[in-house]
Amino acid sequence: MIKDKVVKVKEDGEYNGRPKWKVQTQRSGEYTFFTNFSAVAGDIIEFSVNNEKYKTAKLLEVVDSKIPKAGKSNYDTGQSILRQVAFKGAIEIVTNTESFKLEDIEELTNKFHIILNNPVK
Secondary structure: OEEEEEEEEEEEEEEOOEEEEEEEEOOOEEEEEEOOOOOOOOOEEEEEEEEOOOOEEEEEEEEEOOOOOOOOOOOOHHHHHHHHHHHHHHHHHHHHOOOOOHHHHHHHHHHHHHHHHOOOO
16 A cells, blocks of 8 residues: 555546546656546545556545545535525625625625524514
C-alpha cells in the first residue's frame, strides 16, 4: 500500500468498458487507474500497485481530500424541504426584482423558513 499526494488527474478513455484515469502522484510517479477515480489534485490517497511493469494501480482510499465532505444536516426531511422552498423563494425574489441583491438570499431564506414554520392560524 502506498500513500501519496495527487498532483494531476486526467481522464484517459476506457478499457474493457471501464473508465481509465492517468494519475500523477508527488513521489510515486504516474499510474493508470481503472474505475471511477474520486480524488482530485491535492488529495492524499492510498493505493496499491497492480502491475509495476504497466504502471496500473487500484485506489484504496482518499485519505485527505481538498473537497469538503458534506456535513450532517441539522434538519430532518420535513425541515429540509421547507428550507429548500424558502431558498427557492429567495432566489426568485432576487432574480425578479431590482431592489434585492445576491447578498440578500441568505437573509431572505432564513426569514421565509421562519414563516413556513409558523404559519398563520
